[in-house]
Amino acid sequence: MSVAQITDEEKEDLLLSCRYGDLDDVKEFVNKYGQAPLAEVRDENGNTVLHMASGNGHIELLEYLLPLVPPSLLSAQNESKSTALHWACVNAHLPVVQKLVQFPGGPGVDLIDIKNAAGRSPLAEAEMAGWDEGAKWLVQVMNLEESGAKEVDEEVAAGASTQDVEVEIQDADGQIARMSLGRSDQAPSPDKPASSQP
DSSP, rough: OOOGGHHHHHHHHHHHHHHTTOHHHHHHHHHHSSHHHHHHOOTTTOOOHHHHHHHHHHHHHHHHGGGSSSSGGGGOOTTTTOOOOHHHOOOOOOOHHHHHHHTTTTTGGGGGGOOOTTSHHHHHHHHHTTTTHHHHHHHHHHGGGTHHHHHHHHHHHHTTOOOGGEEEOOTTTOOEOOOOSOOOOOEEEEEEOOOOOO
């Protein structure tokens, strides 16, 4: 059955069920209409079922939805160009952030580099929200190849003690994070830049 045969009220109910984490109602919708509409239904602002579940921290619902939607929905942007990951970061939902980034077959760490209309990545949103735990986790998993990690590798290869190596990493938004390498018990520590606006 196509989305055209689903009423606007049913679409709205699906999105509300995702917003409030009502897994039973979402399952009922899928039983009635199949999984294809899950990827197509949007609200007036372009938000998807993943935006609603992720922004509100509904991990069980997210775990149900992810295998049913195309992986491209993870990078779907709403009218403000925010992804579900942006919303999870703004609202400090670490298990959701981890699930979105680590979902097999999905965009993976590339999600961290997607910028919204304000020019901010999910990492920048986490930092702006003051959510250090999430920002640290994102820095740990993000692709560091373009941000000077080679220079650190060269220092380590040259014999520098990895316990003493401190790295400053600049993300795609110009945000700076500091990390100590060589000790597994130490996590990266994002710092706010001197100026929050470029």
